[in-house]
Amino acid sequence: MSTGTGGNRDGFTSKFGIVAAAAGSAIGLGNIWRFPYVVGESGGGAFLLVYLSFVLLLGIPVMLSEFIIGRKAKRNTFGAFREIAPKTWWPIIGVMGIVAAFVILAFYSTIAGWTLHYVYLSFSNGFQGRDTAELTHMFELFQTSTFLPLFWQLIFITLTAAIILSGVKKGIEKYSKILMPFLLLLLITLSIRSVTLPGSFEGLVFLFKPDFGKLDSGVILGALGQAFFSLSIGMGALITYSSYFPDRTNLSNTAFEVSVADVIIAILAGIAIFPAMFSIGMLPEQGGAGLIFMVLPNVFLQIPGGYFISIAFFILLAIAALTSSISIMEVVVAFLTEEFNIKRKYATLVTAVSAAFVGLFCTLSWGAFKGITIGGKNIFDTLDFAASNILLPLGGLLIVVFVGWYMRNSDVKDEMSNNGLFKLRIYFIFRFLIRFIAPVAIAIIFLNAIGILRT
Numbered sequence: 001m002s003t004g005t006g007g008n009r010d011g012f013t014s015k016f017g018i019v020a021a022a023a024g025s026a027i028g029l030g031n032i033w034r035f036p037y038v039v040g041e042s043g044g045g046a047f048l049l050v051y052l053s054f055v056l057l058l059g060i061p062v063m064l065s066e067f068i069i070g071r072k073a074k075r076n077t078f079g080a081f082r083e084i085a086p087k088t089w090w091p092i093i094g095v096m097g098i099v100a101a102f103v104i105l106a107f108y109s110t111i112a113g114w115t116l117h118y119v120y121l122s123f124s125n126g127f128q129g130r131d132t133a134e135l136t137h138m139f140e141l142f143q144t145s146t147f148l149p150l151f152w153q154l155i156f157i158t159l160t161a162a163i164i165l166s167g168v169k170k171g172i173e174k175y176s177k178i179l180m181p182f183l184l185l186l187l188i189t190l191s192i193r194s195v196t197l198p199g200s201f202e203g204l205v206f207l208f209k210p211d212f213g214k215l216d217s218g219v220i221l222g223a224l225g226q227a228f229f230s231l232s233i234g235m236g237a238l239i240t241y242s243s244y245f246p247d248r249t250n251l252s253n254t255a256f257e258v259s260v261a262d263v264i265i266a267i268l269a270g271i272a273i274f275p276a277m278f279s280i281g282m283l284p285e286q287g288g289a290g291l292i293f294m295v296l297p298n299v300f301l302q303i304p305g306g307y308f309i310s311i312a313f314f315i316l317l318a319i320a321a322l323t324s325s326i327s328i329m330e331v332v333v334a335f336l337t338e339e340f341n342i343k344r345k346y347a348t349l350v351t352a353v354s355a356a357f358v359g360l361f362c363t364l365s366w367g368a369f370k371g372i373t374i375g376g377k378n379i380f381d382t383l384d385f386a387a388s389n390i391l392l393p394l395g396g397l398l399i400v401v402f403v404g405w406y407m408r409n410s411d412v413k414d415e416m417s418n419n420g421l422f423k424l425r426i427y428f429i430f431r432f433l434i435r436f437i438a439p440v441a442i443a444i445i446f447l448n449a450i451g452i453l454r455t
């Protein structure tokens with residue numbers, strides 16, 4: 001059990017457990033569901049290039065900063081800032097993180113619920129004998145209905161809560177480490193089928209050939225948001241996780257390995273989707289949030305053993321979503337248990353019920369509540385935008401400023417070198433990035449996008 005303070009907190013055990021848990025948090029719907037449709041709406045190759053540079057120059061430094069804060073303080077996100085910077089305003093980052101966690105959990109569970117429904121459809125052979133138009137129609141009927149999507153969302157939130165309840169070591173580590181290699185294998189299989197479909201080459205061109213005319217400040221902010229969302233950074237999920245890391249973990253290597261794994265999975269998802277999409281004559285910007293659910297069944301139908309592959313794929317995707325959602329829920333639960341001394345059981349219950357309540361509005365965004373829009377965006381898109389493109393980058397900005405300008409240099413060095421155990425090879429690059437490049441870059445991207453949003 002993860003309780004109150006210091007000494008008896010739970011922790012991750014093996015080296016693979018640590019990387020797997022952090023990678024489990026990063027790899028999820030963000031890579032496989034969100035990445036392809038955002039790329040599709042943002043014009044393809046140029047977006048990909050910007051996204052990759054953001055991961056490298058901003059994402060990895062923010063992730064490492066979160067690791068440094070979390071393992072130094074060994075507290076939940078809010079408590080960590082209070083521990084390192086008592087009597088200051090810095091813990092406000094923690095508060096923003098809790099808000100972001102709720103918002104993300106709400107809309108994340110919508111899509112995770114869709115994934116569970118598609119597990120069911122795969123089992124019941126629901127794609128068989130349907131053409132592209134019918135598969136799209138089937139998805140849209142489901143998406144705009146009331147009972148089924150809510151039902152699956154509730155199941156997903158309950159599953160997340162159940163894992164959270166079983167505690168850190170037994171829960172997270174056990175579930176994270178076994179299954180992700182299988183997901184990788186399946187994505188490779190799907191990618192191979194996708195690029196061998198007739199007319200698929202255009203999809204690769206779309207994904208990899210940059211057309212810089214497509215870039216504007218909104219697209220660039222979108223790339224930033226996608227990078228942060230996919231890497232699980234900017235709201236303290238990785239501060240919370242790294243608070244459970246043992247002292248011997250090499251934080252820089254872990255940040256690098258997790259980010260590389262995350263990017264590889266996203267690009268593979270892109271290769272699985274876009275060629276197939278062009279092959280069935282769908283335009284990249286057409287899919288929206290339903291993209292993978294409309295396109296992938298077409299691929300399953302054209303692959304030997306597609307019945308089994310579709311079952312395995314959606315199950316693994318649901319599990320990838322679970323290992324991510326537990327890292328989101330854990331932020332809130334660790335906060336409630338450590339700061340208010342609430343029992344883990346009740347903290348989990350309160351979090352799950354509130355997330356389900358907000359989640360209900362997200363899930364009904366295409367159906368019962370589709371009339372409610374803000375600036376042309378439905379509730380789901382609004383919350384996704386607010387969390388991914390505003391709260392996470394803002395949180396990331398404050399986090400790097402905190403580590404770069406506020407924290408004691410010696411503490412940062414100690415965490416990065418495990419108290420002098422290994423050489424600080426990347427220290428100066430890292431310090432330069434978090435003090436100057438990352439804050440300035442994020443600020444500029446924001447200001448630009450706000451300027452555009454106003455016109």
Ligand code: TRP
Nearest residue numbers: 026028029030229230232237324
């Ligand atoms: N990164 C996860 C994904 O790609 C989602 C996620 C988990 C997340 N924890 C997070 C996103 C913290 C933002 C912040 O699916």
